[in-house]
Amino acid sequence: MAAETDKPEKMMDVSVWRGGPDGGAFESFKAPQQESQTILDVVTYIQQNEDPSLAYRFACRVGMCGSCAMMVNGQPRWTCRTHVQKVLKDNKLVIAPLRNLPVIRDLATDMTVFFDKWTAAEASFTPTKTRHDPMAPINPETPERLAASEAIECINCAVCYAACDAVAGNEDYLGPAALNRAWTLVNDVRDGGHESRMDAVSAAGGCHNCHSMGNCAQFCPNELNPTASIAGLKRATVKAALGLRK
Amino acid sequence: MISPHRSHPLWFAFLLHRVSGLALALFLPLHFYVLAMALTSPEALDGFLSWTDMTIVKLAEYGLVFLLAAHFFGGLRLLALEFLPWSPRQKTLAAGAVALAFFVSTTFFLSAV
Ligand code: SF4
Ligand code: SF4
Ligand code: FES
Numbered sequence: 001m002a003a004e005t006d007k008p009e010k011m012m013d014v015s016v017w018r019g020g021p022d023g024g025a026f027e028s029f030k031a032p033q034q035e036s037q038t039i040l041d042v043v044t045y046i047q048q049n050e051d052p053s054l055a056y057r058f059a060c061r062v063g064m065c066g067s068c069a070m071m072v073n074g075q076p077r078w079t080c081r082t083h084v085q086k087v088l089k090d091n092k093l094v095i096a097p098l099r100n101l102p103v104i105r106d107l108a109t110d111m112t113v114f115f116d117k118w119t120a121a122e123a124s125f126t127p128t129k130t131r132h133d134p135m136a137p138i139n140p141e142t143p144e145r146l147a148a149s150e151a152i153e154c155i156n157c158a159v160c161y162a163a164c165d166a167v168a169g170n171e172d173y174l175g176p177a178a179l180n181r182a183w184t185l186v187n188d189v190r191d192g193g194h195e196s197r198m199d200a201v202s203a204a205g206g207c208h209n210c211h212s213m214g215n216c217a218q219f220c221p222n223e224l225n226p227t228a229s230i231a232g233l234k235r236a237t238v239k240a241a242l243g244l245r246k
Numbered sequence: 247m248i249s250p251h252r253s254h255p256l257w258f259a260f261l262l263h264r265v266s267g268l269a270l271a272l273f274l275p276l277h278f279y280v281l282a283m284a285l286t287s288p289e290a291l292d293g294f295l296s297w298t299d300m301t302i303v304k305l306a307e308y309g310l311v312f313l314l315a316a317h318f319f320g321g322l323r324l325l326a327l328e329f330l331p332w333s334p335r336q337k338t339l340a341a342g343a344v345a346l347a348f349f350v351s352t353t354f355f356l357s358a359v
Contacts, residue, residue: 073250074249074250074251075250075251076251099251162251163251165252211260212256212260212324212327212328213252213256213257213259213260214254214256214257214260214336215251215252215254215257218254218256218257219251225332225334227256227336228332228334231327231328231332232332234328235328235329238329
């Protein structure tokens with residue numbers, strides 16, 4: 001707000017993609033620059049001051065829920081934790097819906113496929129015990145647990161999925177997030193779904209589609225490395241094919 | 247223009263691997279065809295070989311050897327990435343593969359001229 005300082009507001013140019021499943025176009029807005037401002041702040045400013053019909057999605061605003069990701073100047077970003085200062089180029093922002101996902105309206109994408117692929121990758125825990133058994137003791141220092149711990153902080157934001165060119169080239173590819181999650185379970189000693197998960201991740205749309213170019217790891221806001229996880233899966237599927245233990 | 251979501255070293259390593267692979271796939275049939283001339287028509291082969299003395303052809307060979315070496319060392323990096331325990335030094339390894347490819351192809355070029 002201008003009242004906080006005596007300086008006149010510095011405006012920036014913001015192009016926002018507007019449209020729906022059948023296409024759309026960029027629309028230009030002006031928004032004032034503020035200190036510590038995030039991309040989500042800019043989108044909210046436009047929605048509250050310029051065009052209340054602008055559709056976008058967010059929930060937590062603190063990088064927990066994974067619902068606010070968009071393309072910002074051509075790169076996928078979690079908008080609630082991306083500072084304008086970090087990405088502003090020539091005083092301009094270009095904000096578009098996340099790549100590789102169908103658009104519902106404006107900046108909101110339909111993430112159904114993304115989550116369906118988690119299911120397809122069998123990226124969910126298969127229990128081997130019941131609630132009546134004692135809690136499983138887990139040693140945090142074993143190589144398996146260390147590998148799993150490296151990869152567990154995913155917030156399902158689909159930034160990696162939007163960055164991935166293999167997803168862009170093959171709509172059946174399960175993508176970095178689902179495979180990264182599958183890898184954490186491969187390393188979970190409590191999990192009982194190993195064999196069918198190996199089948200799921202080595203099927204047609206599975207880990208062998210990955211070209212290891214690392215766009216996913218480059219942009220994951222939680223600094224996870226799906227490229228490394230997928231390489232782990234590739235090794236595991238080769239071992240499984242050779243009849244070796246995981 | 248390279249899209250902003252691709253402008254990082256490992257994507258360029260991917261691009262180099264793809265381009266060198268395609269170039270080699272196009273070059274190899276030609277290469278075998280010329281080699282086969284040694285059996286089918288030696289005179290034509292001699293004619294062709296004198297043509298390869300031209301500087302421009304030498305430069306093209308330099309490029310070709312570079313692509314071959316880049317594909318070889320880059321391929322070793324990918325094999326290590328997929329079959330050995332993960333190393334976080336992928337950017338360094340990719341840069342090392344390119345450096346080795348330069349070294350090999352320049353050595354080849356210098357001994358060819
Ligand atoms: S490393 Fe694999 S999963 Fe990651 S962006 Fe590249 S192709 Fe996609
Ligand atoms: S792996 Fe990273 S980029 Fe991909 S969904 Fe999880 S948190 Fe987001
Ligand atoms: S709004 Fe929850 S992660 Fe950005």
